[in-house]
Structure formats: C-alpha cells, structure tokens
Amino acid sequence: MKRIAGLLAGAFAVGGCLGPRPVAPATTAVVPPPAWRTALPASGAVRTDWWSAFGDPVLTQLIERAIANSPDLGAAAARVDEARALQRLARAQLAPSVSAGLPTSDARALNAFGVATTNVAAQPSVSVSYDPDLFGRLRNASAAARAQLLASEGARDGVRLGLVSSVATGYITLRALDARLAVARDTLAARGDGLRIARRRAETGYTSNLELHQAEGEYRATEQLIPQAQLAIARQEDALALLLGETPRAILRGAALTALRTPPIPAGLPAGLLRRRPDLYQAEQTLVAADRSLDSARAALLPNIALTGSVGVILTTALSNPVGVFSLGGSVLSPLFDGGRLRANADATIARRDQAAFAYRRAALTAFREVDDSLAGVQRSGEQAVAIRGQRDALAAALRNASNRYRAGYSSYLDQLDTQRGLLTAELALVQANADRLTSYVSLYQAMGGGWSEADIAPVRR
Template sequence: MLRLALAAALTLTACAGPRPDIPRTAAVTPPAGWRTPATGIAPIDARWWTAFGDPVLTDLVTRALAANPDIFTAAARVEEARAGLRLARAQRTPTLSAGAPGTAGQSVSPFGTPSDAFGAQPLLQASYDLDLFGRLRQANRAAAAQLLASEGARDTVRLAVASTVASSYIGLRALDLRLAVARQTLAARAEGLRIARRRAETGYTSNLELHQAEAEYRATEQLVPQAELAVARSENAIGVLLGANPGPIPRGLPLDRLAAPPIPAGLPADLLRRRPDLFQAEQALVAADRTLDSARAAMMPNVALTGSAGIVLSTALADPIGVFSLGGSILSPLFDGGRLRAQADVAAARRDQAAYAYQRAALTAFREVDDALAGVRRSGEQAVALAGQRDALAAALRTASNRYRAGYSGYLDQLDAQRGLLTAELTLIQARADRLTAYVALYQAFGGGWRREDVKNPSP
C-alpha cells in the first residue's frame, strides 16, 4: 500500500525517449510550510534524533550540525550560488562608465604664432541590453534555481551528517555491549579453565579437557582487544563527524534502553516531498531547462542601446564644447561555425541528464523508504527470535554446567553450550542495533522524519 501511495504521489518529469518532455516547473514541490522567505528551503532541524530518548545522542548530533566540515563546505557552495545569482541579475542592469582622456599639442594663432595647447574630454557612457528574446532573463532564472538546488544540497548534507552521527552512536553502544559480553564470557571461561585444571591435577579427568578449556579461553580472550579496537575506531569516526580531534566519546543510555520511535500506521506519501535531495534534483532540472532557453535565445539578434555625454575642455578653446550621442545597435550572428548551435545542444543534453537524475532521485526515494520499513519490521522479528534462542541456550548452559560438575556429562557438552550462547548474544546485539539503525534510515528516507500533526494513529 505504501509503495503504491508513493508512486501515485510523485509525478516523474522524465520519460522514456531521447528527449524527455520537461514541463516549465517540476512536478515535485515541497509543501509551502517547508519553505521560508529568507532561504527558500527550510533547514533540516526537526530534531528527530530526540525520539531515541538519549540526551547524549541529542548533544552529539547538535555538535555535529554546528561544526561538521562538510556542512561548512556545502554552506560555502550556497554562498557561491548566491553570488552567481547576483552576477546574473547584474547582467540585466544598465552599465555606466566614465573617462577623461587628455591631449597635448600645439595650436597656431591667426598671426602664425604657435603655442602649447592642452585639452581633456570628460565623458559619461551608458549601455543597456534590451534582452528582447529573454537570454538574460532565462539566465537569471537559471541562477535562481541553481541557488535553490545548492540549498537543497546543503540540507541533504545536514540530514546525512545527523543520520550518520545517530547510526554511529548506535553502533558504538552496540560495540560497548559486545565488549561487555566478551569480558563476561572471558570471566566465565576463566572459571571453567580453573575447574578443568583442578580436575586434571587430581586425576579426575584427562588433560584433553584441560587443553580444550584453555583453547576456548584463548579464543574468547582475543575477542576483548578486537572489540576494544572497534570501539576506538568508532569513537574516532564520530569525532571527525563532530569536527573535533579523535578522542573519547561520552556515553548515554545503553543499547537496550534506547527508545524505538513509534511508526504511524499510515505514513503520508507527501512526506517524501520534504526530502532535500528531491528538491535539489528538481531545482537542478529547472536550472538546466532555463539554461537551455538562454542558449536558444543567444541565437537571436541582440539589441542594445548606447549613449554618451560629455564636454570638451581645451586651452585652445575660449569656451567648453558639450557633446552627446544616442544610438542603438542590432547584432545578429550570421556565421559562427556552429558555435551557438553546439552550445544549445550541450544545454539540451544537460537538461536531459537533469531529467533522468530527477527520475532516479524519486525512484531512490521509493526504494529507501521501503528498505527502511522492511528493516524495522524484519530486524525486530529477528531480535525477538534471537532473544528466545539466547534464553534457551542460557538454560542449556546451566544444565550442561551442572551435569559436568556432577560428573554426568563430559566437558564437550558444556563447551558447545557456551559457544552457542556467545554466538546468540552477539547476534542479538547486532540485530537490536540494526533495528535502531533502520529507524534512523527511515527518518532520513522521509527527509527528516515527521511531525505529530502530519500523521494519525501512531503505532509502535
């Protein structure tokens, strides 16, 4: 149902064929409440990460959004696009220039007496492109769309940084739990090794059980430094996301106490319109379409108005002389070797690329939402099954240990139960982490989550 609703909600502007028919405005438009007059697109600040109920996670994401280098880079690209828009607007305004060329020479009086003469001609010139065929107007619109696309790219980076920090923190808490399980298991293996050594020394069992217990202890011992290394690497990766040097990361709630956010029974498909990457692809398509119109308009005649005014000052003249001129020019390309036609073809090809990129962005949005929903559901089912397996193996280990101490069974039965329990515990930790990570992916797939007023009847 959700896939059908999503497919019906977004109308893809790209279609099959060598030249897709592109409308003047793209079909996918964020809701009016998502935009702001100042920037055109609201930043991702829904604070969806607070739904996990961990203040430390909230603080980490907040710090990352304030200091991540990738966000600064994306913000600089927005400023570049804003400057490009100012440049495009300046092309449509009249240009005004001034100059004062000077001359020096000799003049001859009526009596034949030469004398030095100095002169200057202050001049003010103005020109204006009428832009009858919309070349500059379309370029201005393309720059405006490019600015909105850059803002969408910035918000895409912000959303990705927040999601990566949340996923990395969940992974870090899972590694902490794996390390704790490894240490607990190592302590249990040490106790088993002590019992096996005592039984071997008293001659109650052979050295085979002693060597088996020692091998199992060493196998578990190597899990501790392995988990510690993974923890250190995860902390360093989170430090980079925070724009800080590698170092320890504070901890909050353990993995099993992180809240699983409730998912509404029916998520509205309009939430996909809040995805900043879709908005970016839409505006890139609009910019490419306007650039194509500008390239086609460049093949038409260019009409410009020019004017100048000034005075002539010279020692050879009794009074200054005023000069002015007013005129126009029409410049039309007659032969350029196909340059303008090639530029228009390049713009058309880029417009087609933007159309297909927009189509791919929409299809990717469908897939990511469906993957995230399936991940939440299936990883939850897997965690429930693994929890049951873990409980059963724990009971089997207790029985095997009691029988081994009483002499009713061999060490191999206890060893198998220990191995099975360790594997089940580590797999259960990973399944719980995967489920929480799937929630993060779902929030990211919907462009930053949803508000309570967006949906009804939320269900866990």
C-alpha cells in the same frame, strides 16, 4: 500524489566497559510540479527534536556538535555562497551599465610670432549601455542561476541530512561495540570459572588433562575477543570525532544499546514528507536550471539589440565656453555565420536538460526504494531480534543444566562447551540485531527527508 500516498500508506507499525583514553585538544515526459517543496527554514532538513525520541541526550548533543563543526557542511555552505554570488552576477546583466570618463589631451603649436602655445582639452563624459533583452536571453540566464542557487541549497541540506544520519549510525555502532565488549568480558569470566574447575579436577585426577586443555583453549579464544572489540571501539570513536569536526578523542557515552528507545511509526506516513528530501529537491532545481539554460541558448540564436548613449562636455583653453556633446544610438547584432557554434551549444544544452530530467526521475524512484527498504529493515530486524532473544534464553537455560550436570559428573565437558559457544554466538547476534533495528530507524529518518512529527501525521489520521 494519491499514488505516492498509496505507496507510503503501508508503513509498518512496530513498535560501557571501556578503559580511559587520552583526550586530545522540453523533450522529456519527466516534468516536476511547479511547487514541489514548501519553504523550509535554514535547518529544515534536520529535526533535532526527532532524535529526542531515542531517549539519549548525548546523541542529540553529538548531532548538534556535528552541525556546528563539520568541515563538509562548511564547504557545502561556501558552495551556496558561491551560487548566490553567481546569481547576483546573472541578475546584474539585466540592469543598465553606466560608466564615466575624464580623458585629457594637449597640443603644442607655434603662433604667428613663433611663440609655442599649448591647448589643453578635457572631455568628461557619462556613457550608458542597455540590453533590452527582447527575446529573454538574459532573463532566462538569471532564472537558471536562481535555480542553480536553489539546487546548491538542496545539496547543502543533503550534506546536513547525511551528516546527522552518519553521526546517529556511528553512535549506535559504538554502543553496539560496547555491548559486544561487555558480552565478551562476561563470557570470559564464566569460562574462567570453568577453567578453574577443570584444573582442579585434573589436579585431583578426577578427569584427564584433555578437558583442562579444552577449557584453556576456549578461554584463550574468548580472551582474544576483548582486544579485538577494543580496537574496533577506538576506530569507531575516531570516525565519530571526524564527523564532529574534532581531533581523535574519547566519545561521551549515554544510554546503553538496549536502553535506546525507538520512535513510533504511524500506520501511514504522508507522502508530502518525501518533498523535503534534499536530493529530490536538488534534482528538480537542476532540471529547472537546465530548462532555463536551454531557453537562453535558443535566444542566443536570435538578433541581439543594444542601446547606447553618452553625454559630455569639451573643456579647452582654445574656447571661451565649454562645448556640450551627446550621442544616442543602437545596434543590432545578428549571427549570420559562426561555424555552427551557437547551434551546437543549444544541442548540448538540450542533452544536459534531458540528463537532468532522467536524473530527477531516478531520484524519485530511489526515494521510494529507500523508504521501503527502511520500513522493511525496521520490521524484519525487529522480528529477528525477537527470535534471537528466544534462542539466547533457551541456550542460557541449557548452559545452566549442562554446567550442573558436568559438576555432578553426569555429562562430559563437551556438552557444556558446545552450549557456551552457542550462547556466545546468540549474544553477539542479538547485539547486532538490536543495532540493525535502530539503524533502520535512522535510515527511515533520512529516507523521509528528516523524520516526522505529530503535526506531519495529523492529516493522514484525519
């Protein structure tokens, strides 16, 4: 755990223009620790309070709606119920089996006088069978079913964690598309002013029609960005509605992209947060289940002892009093020759256990990679946004100078046109950089197994 803490201790410290839409109605060295994950509540994989750090209540509301209505999460919960039923079934194999019966029989015969008589006999009985499970075959099978149940719960938490991260990422993407649409409309308005100036100059004979056609072509090029952005917005809204478990509809907007705050990242994140990752927990429990299944398969190679007993009475018209009967016995069943089926099953179980061990190792390595990628994304996208913002400010100042010089007749229209193109590119790049930075925070939330809180960070600070 010290090595894990050292790897995570270097965490970087970084600090709607849309028209209305119609709203529709044992042989491996990879061994998990015995208590890898502490007990969490049913919603432990999702910290709804963590999203409040973005300063947008609409985002938190969308996440809560997705958790309540998502069909994927409902299917994952149904798989947990199935695993819980299978665990009860495996545990029931350890209990004695009790059954009762009431068979009846009748016999017809002729007596000495030639009269037909009927004897009716009833045999009510209770039978009990029990497998003492001397070699742990049933106990290991029950333990494997228990581990499979925990693995299915980890899978459910993984679906929930991926769901809320997808909703947050989709919402950020939607706000970025809104910002791109706003940039396109502002640029179109500015180029409309330039087109009017170029037309007035061409009509008065001050300039040639070349500048007029250049201004008109640039205006049309900017005009086509608006329906393109509107189409992307409509598709993103539909994708978000699907995550929310709803029919396609307009999505409520909250804070603008630039108004979304970012949760502060401490100088060191505790390694224990990785223990809450559902995929890591699922891989661990899958390994435990495979190991217990291996023990059960090996126990199947040993003799099986079963105890049976029955108690009953015989009631018949031929006897004046009932007759009590009982039996008690046991049986030993040992595999002598089965064509190698049991041994092959044990070997296959060993291979599955090894696969689960390597999958567990890969899940752990993937967790470290995702954390490092997310931290790097937060830092580098922030640095990129700062650089693009400086470029945008410089190009905005250059555009003002070029426009003034063009109006005064000191420079050609090409100078203003080139500056306008560069400014539009910088504006769109800045929107994308801000969205990438916010998305990196969401990825870090998911990589850390559900975000972090002040209580999680306090042990590291001490």
